[in-house]
Amino acid sequence: MRILLVGAGGVGSAAVAIAARRNFFDLMVVADYSAERAGRAITGRDHRFLAAQLDASSAEAVAALCREHSITHVLNAVDPRFVMPIFNGAFAAGADYLDMAMSLSHPHPTEPYAQTGVMLGDEQFAVADSWAARGRLALVGIGVEPGLSDVFARYAADHLFSEIDEIGVRDGSNITVDGFDFAPSFSIWTTIEECLNPPVIWEAGRGWFTTEPFSEPEVFDFPEGIGPVECVNVEHEEVLLIPRWVDAKRVTFKYGLGTEFIEVLKTLHKLGMDKTAPVMVGGVSVSPRDVLAASLPDPATLGDRMRGKTCAGTLVRGTGLDGLPHEVYLYHVVDNEWSMREYGHQAVVWQTAVNPIVALELLASGVWSGAGVLGAEAFAPSPFLELLSGYGSPWGMRVGSSQLAVA
DSSP states (O other): OEEEEEOOSHHHHHHHHHHTTOOSOSEEEEEESSHHHHHHHTTTOOTTEEEEEOOTTOHHHHHHHHHHTTOSEEEEOSOGGGHHHHHHHHHHHTOEEEESSOSOOBOOSSOTTTSOOBOTTHHHHTTHHHHHHHTOEEEOSOBTTTBHHHHHHHHHHHHTEEEEEEEEEEEEEOOEETTOSSOOSSOHHHHHHHHHSOOEEEETTTEEEEOOTTOSOEEEEETTTTEEEEEEEOOOHHHHHHHHHSOOSEEEEEEOOOHHHHHHHHHHHHHTTTOOSOEEETTEEEOHHHHHHHHSOOGGGOGGGEESEEEEEEEEEEEETTSSEEEEEEEEEEEHHHHHHHHSSOHHHHHHHHHHHHHHHHHHHTSSOOOEEEOGGGSOHHHHHHHHHHTTOOOEEEESOOEEEEO
């Protein structure tokens, strides 16, 4: 296996650190718009790692770099603005493709909080037949959420339930950042995209529909000492992926943002700082969201200041194999102290990065295989969960109610 990793930011650099301990691949070319950053990501690594400069907005440049190094698999670790050129570049070069966030959505032009417009991943699924006909695999949404959360959904359907009423992904943490009143632990560009777009819900008989941002608040009790966190609906890929392969009556995604974070995002929206269309400032054309991202600390640099744990998980309610009502929360917790000590990377980016590396190892061994545009739900979940535990990061399962109250 010869891998092109596009993006040497927080998640990409963590992926390098995780992959360096595994022996399933022959080459990993780490590419970034900044050649210096790509070089930093592979400093101290063995001969299998190379650094390269790449403009991820150019499908032609992605394809050329793939051909130059005989790449077999492209791993996209940059923000979702660049999904389509990287996706198309991989296809043009005859390589398989993996990402952790799918092609961008565009709200319905007249009823954004009732009807879907262009949904997350629509551009990729539109060409699924071409990928299948070519015998190439695009494994989409294989980070932690989406990704591991989708593996949990498939595991529950296969092994724990006879009928599923709801699959609800619930993400939360108790992480704080010393010295900052507001310092997101993940890309603010992606966070805004997820949280301010109309959230999507799926229901059997109705299909996909949207609601207002931050709708249906609930207080969810997260495991391993994290505790109660207010969660709200946000737009996320799981709701678009899970119903394609898993039979459930309802699918949701709720993010544990907390009241203060929600208020900050609402204020940014009111001020127009979430906009991506450029505005003129002193004769310079600049995107407000890019200005915001440049003004905040780089999440990859915050590890030493972060304290606490992050939890990604999937809540499933329905009828158990015994015919009785059943509820489980399958989850994965990473302690920032552990990830910094063991890998030198903060918990949120490490938790995202480990899953595509696990998937690549399963593809390299032939345990997972397929063609077309597929989510993690299309594959057997048990080998993934077993291998994840083998990476020193076990998953857990809690049986019983975990929603404390409606907020």
